[in-house]
Amino acid sequence: MTAIRHDATARFRAVAIMLSLGLGLGIWMVGQGLYIKAKAEVAQILLERAWQRTLTSGQPHKAWPWADAWPVARLEIPASGKSQIVLSNASGAALAFGPGHLAGSPLPGSGGTSVIAGHRDTHFSFLRDVKNDDTVIITTTDGLPQRYIVDATEIVDARHAQIDPGLETGIALVTCYPFDAKERGDLRYIVFATPDDDAI
Template sequence: MTIPRWNAAALLRAAAIALCLGIGFWQIGQGLYIKAKAEVAQVLLERAWQETMTDGQSHKAWPWADAWPVARLEVPTLGKNQIVLSNASGEALAFGPGHMLGSPLPGAQGMSVIAGHRDSHFSFLRDLENDDVVTLTTSDGLTRRYVVGSTEIVNSAHTQIDPGAEIGIALVTCYPFDARERGPLRYIVFATPERDAI
């Protein structure tokens, strides 16, 4: 019985195939891990929100989180229902829309600014139209209804939302929606309280 002799080219091909398969499996595993992590995070955020609604206290979804639920944002016409987090840090925005510090908390007097990623939690902003209703339920258990009144595309380097200018919410995301890189443009949806709610 003779043992086949491998030449260098065959060994190099086998190594290249093994390397490509390894990288492919690693990429698939990473994608599945990120998706699973996002799904588990939503369950944990929902649980933290329910605890907040029960006792009125702030509850982090996991011990090392840098944010906690402060409101629930719903757009019935689009079937959207999301937990709003206490800040808009990079970590927080990975899991949901976040309240921009420096603006009033959702439901308070003034213009509350809520930011989210254009390719995930706030991708639906492009579908909102004037007169659409957005509801916010805050940790005090009150649900407030807002009506979309306008949208704007602004340069973030030259524009700031005045938190004391008007009562309402401003939903902000990067623009354009299909861009690969984040630029200076922002898409803002402004909504004010329903007339009956004022």
């Protein structure tokens, strides 16, 4: 009888430990997800301040002293209600805080196709809802907004396809695909926009 009670107590302890570990892991995973989203939102507030200083002085300003990127443009998609600061590079560290301008492509508004990349689960999650004929507004450091019209979306394999930055004047917004995937793959979702001739 004592041995049966002892076995039941040991099983109960094992189950309690397993439940505690599972609950702790679940809380940690939810916390990590919330932390990433909160970091992205707070960063945009700090980047907004740096952007305003850049517009005022005409010189680049970092949002925090150790930042490896600084604001180079504001991206707005009125139909999605989105307005974000675009950073000077698209390194992994920079993309944690906002969309970034891809090195090797021209800055927005300077001719050619400017490539701006962002994460599918934070800053560029809204790209799935962008439609043809939506307006994209890019404001550069001169403070002048430039209007573009979305004219195509494309899913490409990054191993075999590249955007030619010299092909035509426009904007290419790039993120990983599919949007709901949990792991990074080779597919990219691209929104192409060309200058709004009616705005010129």
